[in-house]
Structure formats: structure tokens, C-alpha cells
Amino acid sequence: MKHKIVVAITGASGSVYAKILLDKLQQASLQIEDVSIVMSQNAMTVWETEMGNKEYLNLPFRFFEKHNFNAPFASGSAKYNCMFVVPCSMGTLGRIATGISDDLITRAADVVLKERRKLILMVRETPYNLIHIKNMETVTLAGGIICPCSPSFYSQPQTIEAAAATVVDRALDLAGIDISSFRWGNK
Secondary structure, three states: OOEEEEEEEOOOOOHHHHHHHHHHHHHOHHHEEEEEEEEOHHHHHHHHHHHOOOHHHHOOOEEEOOOOOOOHHHOHHHOOOEEEEEEEOHHHHHHHHOOOOOOHHHHHHHHHHHOOOEEEEEEOOOOOOHHHHHHHHHHHHOOOEEOOOOOOOOOOOOOHHHHHHHHHHHHHHHHOOOOOOOOOOOO
16 A cells, blocks of 8 residues: 655644654555645744745645645645645644644544544644643644654664654654664664
8 A cells, every 4th residue: 555645744842843744655655655845834943944945836846735624634624644744843743632623734644543543642742741742642642653853863863854864763663654764683
């Protein structure tokens, strides 16, 4: 089965995670039927600030406006089997946790949860307050996966991108996408 994937990009800091995820999804194109992207205006501003470019405009994926409820993944009948929210702001996490489907990002997350498919929230905040932690618990109990943007270092990453890729690789593993990555204990 080929994957149908939604990538939601919010305005949290960490655009590098979204960029690396999208690059790796392009590399895994033989495993993927469709990648659709919804990106908030704040996400575009943060990307341009952090990455110094508008490369998101050149991606070979379909983009949907944040309030376009006619996007195919706004319904379970479209059978998207995975959604990444990367980086996931705490506001987006809170709206998902409480079932507030006031935009395409939160509607798509609600659909993925109700259909019992993979929702991977790559949360990017520090420190967490109790509200954040309880919202993460709620999403986890509903079937979502919290994948904090906390890099690992046992692969000895030499760049920011390599460190961020350790998180993206874990998220892709969680989604069931076969990738080449550092594996603990493999030589």
C-alpha cells in the first residue's frame, strides 16, 4: 500500500523539521501516492525568517489553504493514512486535543483520529506547562503520537540539519515509511 500523507506546518519555530520531512518524503516517492500540504500564514513567515527563503513554494506537492474545507483530507473517505503536524505549535495541539476543528489543520487531525489512522504531532516548545502535558496526554489517549522535536546525538550529527533529521527519521519510522537512517547497534 502506498501512503497518502498530509503535512501540516504551523507557526512554531522549527521550520527546518518541516523542510527535512518534505525532502525525505520526496526521496521516498516510490512508497507514496500523495502528499498534501496545509501551511498557516504564520508558518510561512517563520519559514522565511528561519530558513531565509521561500523554498516551500517550489515543492512538488499539492498545497491547500488553511480554511479550504474542500481539501480531500478534510474527509475520511479520501483515505489519507498519515498526518504529520511539523512543527506543531502548542495552540494547534490544544485545538486538536479539544476537538476544535476551526481550520483545515485541526479538521484533518480530527479526521485522522476518528478514522484510527496515524497522527504524528512533532511538538516544538520548551518548557512544557501542565496544560501542554495534559493536551499531549489527551491526544495520545485518542490514538495520536507525540513526537517531540528533541534530536538525538548518538549518530554524532555535525550540522543543525543532521540533528533535526534524527527527529524526522523517527517520525518517518512511526509513519511506516521505509528510510535509511542511523540505527543504534548497527555498524
